[in-house]
Amino acid sequence: MNVTIRRWTNGVGIGLIHIAALAAFIPGMTHWSSVAVAFVLLWVTGGLGINLCYHRVLTHRSVRLLKPVEYILATIGTLSLQGDPVRWVAIHRKHHAYADREGDPHGRDRGFLWSHMDWLYKPNDALENEEELVRYVPDMANDRYYRALPYLQWAAHFALAGLLFAFGGWSWIVWGIFVRLVVSYHVTWFVNSAAHSLGYRTYVTRDLSTNCWWVALLAWGEGWHNNHHAFPYSARHGLKWFEVDPTWWSVQTLKFLRLADSIKLPPRAALQRKPVPVPIPVPVATTRQQPSRGY
Numbered sequence: 035m036n037v038t039i040r041r042w043t044n045g046v047g048i049g050l051i052h053i054a055a056l057a058a059f060i061p062g063m064t065h066w067s068s069v070a071v072a073f074v075l076l077w078v079t080g081g082l083g084i085n086l087c088y089h090r091v092l093t094h095r096s097v098r099l100l101k102p103v104e105y106i107l108a109t110i111g112t113l114s115l116q117g118d119p120v121r122w123v124a125i126h127r128k129h130h131a132y133a134d135r136e137g138d139p140h141g142r143d144r145g146f147l148w149s150h151m152d153w154l155y156k157p158n159d160a161l162e163n164e165e166e167l168v169r170y171v172p173d174m175a176n177d178r179y180y181r182a183l184p185y186l187q188w189a190a191h192f193a194l195a196g197l198l199f200a201f202g203g204w205s206w207i208v209w210g211i212f213v214r215l216v217v218s219y220h221v222t223w224f225v226n227s228a229a230h231s232l233g234y235r236t237y238v239t240r241d242l243s244t245n246c247w248w249v250a251l252l253a254w255g256e257g258w259h260n261n262h263h264a265f266p267y268s269a270r271h272g273l274k275w276f277e278v279d280p281t282w283w284s285v286q287t288l289k290f291l292r293l294a295d296s297i298k299l300p301p302r303a304a305l306q307r308k309p310v311p312v313p314i315p316v317p318v319a320t321t322r323q324q325p326s327r328g329y
């Protein structure tokens with residue numbers, strides 16, 4: 035898709051989804067069942083689809099899933115309307131390669147709001163070159179299922195909407211689709227903004243990443259983001275006993291069920307290192323630098 039059109043559709047789509055979510059305030063549109071459905075779908079589509087599959091499995095290959103399970107979870111991930119996995123993985127790998135420097139698609143060095151959501155619909159140099167993005171996904175670009183998924187995802191979403199309407203009417207549609215999407219968007223975006231701004235830094239990294247407890251709670255463990263930038267290959271992001279990481283529990287459950295293997299973790303010596311207070315670097319304007327190959 036043309037870059038300018040994509041920027042427009044992103045902006046209009048995000049705006050319309052936020053407006054549609056306001057329907058939750060219409061009297062009679064909110065029930066305990068609709069809130070419960072939204073919460074369960076938030077975990078399944080965001081926690082399992084995006085955090086586990088898109089991020090830890092596909093982007094960083096920190097755990098390997100049985101192929102059909104990987105495809106199912108990737109398809110479920112598309113229900114978060116964050117784009118197809120190939121493009122999502124390419125953008126996220128580029129984020130790790132240039133984190134918070136020129137070239138980062140959502141670098142925190144360009145401001146909180148830019149890293150949160152402005153990068154999606156404003157002119158963005160780091161996303162202008164679509165061919166360049168393909169270089170980041172040599173392991174996925176030729177996978178026939180992932181190439182078809184951008185088209186299949188709409189069928190999946192309409193099927194979900196049909197089921198929600200059949201079982202719960204409009205209130206399940208409003209909560210299960212629109213409210214869920216708004217919450218899911220901002221939770222994911224907080225990983226790029228708040229978890230590159232607020233919290234503590236256990237490890238010295240070349241970026242602004244932080245461990246932010248409330249982002250971790252909202253995003254099923256993804257807020258332990260300084261740990262993640264220090265050890266991008268690790269299937270476990272919460273590395274201290276108090277760093278709660280529900281996505282890691284999902285990995286362990288799938289391993290127990292013999293659906294996951296090849297789980298990567300940081301070396302024991304790194305985990306036993308005492309946390310030291312590391313200041314959060316101040317964002318500065320930077321010149322183009324070589325990417326790191328840390329992902």
Ligand SMILES: [Zn+2]
Nearest residue numbers: 129226243259
């Ligand atoms: Zn990051």
Ligand SMILES: [Zn+2]
Nearest residue numbers: 093126130266
């Ligand atoms: Zn990552």
